[in-house]
Amino acid sequence: MNYLIINGSPRKKITYSVIKQAISNFDGNFEEIHLAKEKIPMCNGCYKCIMEGEEYCPHYDIINPIMDKIRKCDGIIIGSPVYSMNVTALLKNFFDHTAYLYHRPQFFTKKALVVVTTAGAGQKKVADYIDENLKYWGVNNIYKLHFACGGKDSLEKDKINKTAKKFARDVESKKMHSPKFSNIISYNVWRAMACCDDPIPADKKYWFDSQLVSHEFAPEVKLNIFKKLFSKFVFFFFRKVFK
Ligand SMILES: Cc1cc2nc3c(=O)[nH]c(=O)nc-3n(C[C@H](O)[C@H](O)[C@H](O)COP(=O)(O)O)c2cc1C
Known part of the structure; x- marks a missing residue:
């Protein structure tokens, strides 16, 4: 290591x-x-x-x-x-x-x-x-x-x-730990921000080029069904707020 x-x-x-x-x-x-x-x-x-x-x-x-x-x-x-x-x-x-x-x-x-x-x-x-x-x-x-x-x-x-x-x-x-709810929230706030009408250019480029924008969390880190749903909810909520 x-x-x-x-x-x-x-x-x-x-x-x-x-x-x-x-x-x-x-x-x-x-x-x-x-x-x-x-x-x-x-x-x-x-x-x-x-x-x-x-x-x-x-x-x-x-x-x-x-x-x-x-x-x-x-x-x-x-x-x-x-x-x-x-x-x-x-x-x-x-x-x-x-x-x-x-x-x-x-x-x-x-x-x-x-x-x-x-x-x-x-x-x-x-x-x-x-x-x-x-x-x-x-x-x-x-x-x-x-x-x-x-x-x-x-x-x-x-x-x-x-x-x-x-x-x-x-x-x-090399075990990946499930993220805390607070980490899921901050991930999705920035993910949603990158999708707003007037995003920060570097943020938009990062989230779209890396394709993280279409993931509830980084793909290497698995979410259980509850956290997946929670992530979707946070993303849609903030996307609406930022729009
Ligand atoms: C500029 C300076 C500010 C410090 N401020 C604090 C402090 O706010 N509270 C405290 O308890 N110790 C304070 N210390 C002591 C250091 O945190 C402590 O001695 C530390 O273990 C030093 O680590 P080092 O040997 O890796 O530099 C301060 C030391 C210096 C030099």
Whole structure:
């Protein structure tokens, strides 16, 4: 299995040591991205990725190789320390460059492990924030590890090992989990939006070219009959609203 580590800390210290402890529990090919080294300029809010397509982002040459690595991996391990009760600016800036994925989710077969460390507060909130972003990316299943470490390496090895093993077993199984109702809603809101009278051009192109527009959810992820019906209902409801 191929794993991509995205380290949102400007240093290789506590968050990174939790990541290292986690990956010591399974085999695979590991590639690391340290966002501090990528030197991604701040998102300038030009809206080009959202309106015209991600390839029109002025920072596409830096962002696309990272997205390519995400596309190619089976599991994403993404870490951030808590900075002022949120993710680091490095990770937030990276997420801002992927905001088009809210409109055009695509990582439906990926699993992720989120790692957050903090001195004393905010770890759950920040892990939930990363989890929310990854859900909008389309990620199929997300595991979370968050610790208040008081500025020292986390000693909670048992918890790290247990969650890491679960994550790796899930990745290796290639099993696709049924999406939550909230994920079905967000998928269908954007699917319906792409069909409205005045759609965002890049969204329309994505949903129609990929043929996702005619699927209740990404075809790799199966829905039971209730979720299929729910998906149809949400799509028709929002298509009417947006028309
Ligand atoms: C700029 C900055 C802001 C921080 N903000 C918080 C905070 O809001 N709450 C908190 O409990 N710890 C805060 N911390 C502490 C770090 O979250 C904590 O030490 C973390 O484990 C460091 O991870 P790292 O070694 O991977 O960088 C902050 C640290 C820095 C440098």
